Amino acid sequence: MKTISNRFALMAVSLTLGMSLPPALAAEGDMDPSTSKDMPMDNSKDMTPDKESGTAMKEGAMEDNEMAETMKKDAARTTAFADVTELVAAIEPVSGSNVKGSVLFEKVSGGVKVTAKVGGLEPNSKHGIHIHQFGDITAADGTSAGGHYNPEGNDHALPTESKRHAGDLGNLEADDDGNATLTLTVDNISLTSGKDPIVGRAVIIHEKADDGGQPTGNAGSRIGAGVIGISSPGDDSGESAMAK
């Protein structure tokens, strides 16, 4: 061992690891919490098995760029809560509906861009969509998600009003096929830190339209629900959820 550099010793370890794991697992080795969680970023280059073998095979200027790119992706996987830039809620049926889809929340300059893509609605119908207080969708009728997310204690309103519940996102409008897409940018919430963070709460789709009335827009019962969580980087979750 004395004549072999640490680098080679690590490579030997990584080869052993690579061979003992099924291919899929080996390829995802850098996502294994045991190899990445407790390590400072600048050490991960030398300590992560499959990246080490990649380094050994490629030399030159490209290597640093690729490494930077890879580390950026790794960082996104293990990123600090405050640095999260995208959240997603997979919408599942509630109360026996066929509603399914996704709602993406992206950090953009000036606020949070919301992109909702929901199918399984009644053709040409309108449905209230809100962020509710709790990321708890265990109740069959969605009521465990609590009321509208409203940390400011404002009256309910549609997104055309600046003073409203933090969770007031307005309405989804379904087309002839019962599919709805809603895109809007809001400035009254944040993803994981800052003003009125929404991670861990729920998106609720309602049976009826939100008419902006008090206290919650007369939108009726809940027909779709999803917990807002950290989305997987590089994966267009909105598209993949709709494709199902």
Ligand SMILES: [Cu+2]
């Ligand atoms: Cu609601």
